[in-house]
């Protein structure tokens with residue numbers, strides 16, 4: 001997955017354009033910048049690549065989710081439905097706005113279970129956040145039907161699945177708003193960065209202003225801009241945007257490499273009857289950044305995970321025992337360990353986490369291994385890895 005593996009002259013050249021002018025900021029300084037507008041150019045490229053009307057760059061994927069929720073009007077006391085298997089950023093973004101994360105079960109797609117979503121809807125529900133984990137996707141038709149029926153905002157966190165498609169449409173472009181991350185370990189990276197994409201013009205205008213202190217961006221004198229409403233600083237720098245611009249042009253190349261490596265590993269594991277693969281919704285095509293498979297039990301999965309580590313099969317994650325991606329170990333959330341006081345609404349809204357169990361999610365995550373697909377592997381590397389994986393699994397069964 002990580003685009004940093006194939007850094008080269010393209011990235012350096014884009015970056016040098018910015019360093020040569022010295023304009024490190026995306027706004028203003030028109031005279032000094034000698035025609036270089038890397039952030040703007042990257043936004044246009046994102047719009048074309050992901051077939052949407054608008055893209056807004058921001059400082060991170062977490063910022064993208066926060067901005068997306070804010071511009072859709074999610075705030076104090078609102079409930080946002082999201083999966084138990086995700087990245088901590090999902091609930092962080094919700095809570096920053098004073099809203100309540102409502103975690104629900106996943107299914108064998110490793111993303112939101114549509115039934116669990118429907119069952120969690122209350123009069124306070126404002127948005128559904130589907131998180132396209134590990135290169136694949138949620139059942140977008142089912143989630144769209146639910147969000148339309150209940151008049152909810154459908155937000156796609158496509159941070160881990162950039163380039164994947166559902167029924168021919170790029171992930172991120174299907175819901176009301178889509179979010180990407182360009183942090184250091186993502187398929188497209190610029191160190192730190194993110195983007196909100198949407199076809200909704202008002203959401204876009206709001207994103208543009210909200211992510212830059214509420215500046216209206218009218219005219220070319222920042223000092224005389226007005227503020228239609230309150231905002232924050234979630235800006236991306238021109239340096240980051242330059243690297244992102246080089247990387248996004250390489251997305252097709254990265255996807256092709258991932259697909260080739262993924263298929264070699266998948267074909268090898270397919271020969272073991274006890275191995276099953278995550279379900280990809282009908283009409284979906286993964287971005288092949290991870291190979292996700294299930295083993296028969298927690299015990300066997302733990303054994304395989306250990307054997308992988310012993311035998312040098314790195315970057316295969318057993319999220320059941322992971323602090324970042326699965327609810328089981330999020331004690332800081334369950335115990336509301338906050339540096340500052342949390343509103344009563346959110347405190348009460350999160351009471352359910354003290355008692356609620358997620359058996360269905362536990363069952364899938366306990367038996368799942370998620371193996372990162374690297375871009376820098378040679379054919380020899382992948383084939384050797386495939387053999388080691390098969391051997392380790394057979395020994396553990």
Ligand SMILES: *Cc1c(COP(=O)(O)O)cnc(C)c1O
Pocket residue numbers: 060061062063086087089090131133157159160181182183192193194
């Ligand atoms: C990486 C990631 C984010 C957050 O992105 P940052 O740029 O690191 O803030 C959000 N959601 C998911 C699913 C991610 O993998």
